[in-house]
Amino acid sequence: MHKETLLQRFTTMSIYNCAVQPRRSKILWMKITNLIQLSISEISLIAATLQKRGPCHTLIFGLGNDSLFWHLLNQDGHTVFLENNLIWYEKVISKHPQVQAHVVQYNTYRSQWQTLLANPATLNLALPVEVTAKRWDVILVDAPNGWRDNQPGRMKSIYMASKLIRPGGDVFVHDCNRKVEQVYASTFLGDIHLTASIGRLRHFHMSDEAPSALTRI
Numbered sequence: 001m002h003k004e005t006l007l008q009r010f011t012t013m014s015i016y017n018c019a020v021q022p023r024r025s026k027i028l029w030m031k032i033t034n035l036i037q038l039s040i041s042e043i044s045l046i047a048a049t050l051q052k053r054g055p056c057h058t059l060i061f062g063l064g065n066d067s068l069f070w071h072l073l074n075q076d077g078h079t080v081f082l083e084n085n086l087i088w089y090e091k092v093i094s095k096h097p098q099v100q101a102h103v104v105q106y107n108t109y110r111s112q113w114q115t116l117l118a119n120p121a122t123l124n125l126a127l128p129v130e131v132t133a134k135r136w137d138v139i140l141v142d143a144p145n146g147w148r149d150n151q152p153g154r155m156k157s158i159y160m161a162s163k164l165i166r167p168g169g170d171v172f173v174h175d176c177n178r179k180v181e182q183v184y185a186s187t188f189l190g191d192i193h194l195t196a197s198i199g200r201l202r203h204f205h206m207s208d209e210a211p212s213a214l215t216r217i
Ligand SMILES: C[S@@+](CC[C@H](N)C(=O)[O-])C[C@H]1O[C@@H](n2cnc3c(N)ncnc32)[C@H](O)[C@@H]1O
Pocket: 035, 036, 037, 038, 061, 062, 063, 064, 065, 066, 083, 084, 085, 088, 142, 143, 144, 145
């Protein structure tokens, strides 16, 4: 059972406070006090999209110090997180038990990205039926780690985002300054759907028509 210290209560309060009214100043304070990696502008863009949509189905690849914020921002909707690091999963969930998350296994190394790209059938990620049974309004890909060749890389996350997003949905991919994220987002989400590029974040707004051949491989 997680025991909340005074400092943790203070940092969590800044998340609650920001979720009520996610202005830049509050996002800045929340980011600093909670050591969130996404930039203020990146958080603002995703938050604005979620607020514009209202309560919706949101799927997030990766638990982080920002997870409670996304959960609260979409409190009347449904937010689900996917996490591959069991120790990190337990740490975040014990701190914020209201956050709903599943542990997933990628079984990939970033070094395999070109081979996997040539065989999209190998990019399928085993997920709980609860995740695959619906199409999601908003998807954020910010995991797994992919800054070294011996880490899983985000190949499967981006591919699965292209399969699980609903027509007219919004997909955000972080760390698109890196080649793998860039190539996979471009291939499976399509440059034609790229609507914003802020810092290392790319925003893809999918078309309203039925799923295209591009996204349903
Ligand atoms: C790239 S981070 C981004 C999290 C969040 N969106 C943010 O901006 O802070 C997401 C992944 O990094 C890993 N991670 C993040 N913080 C961690 C920590 N303190 N210890 C271990 N793994 C961590 C987790 O496996 C997680 O899926």
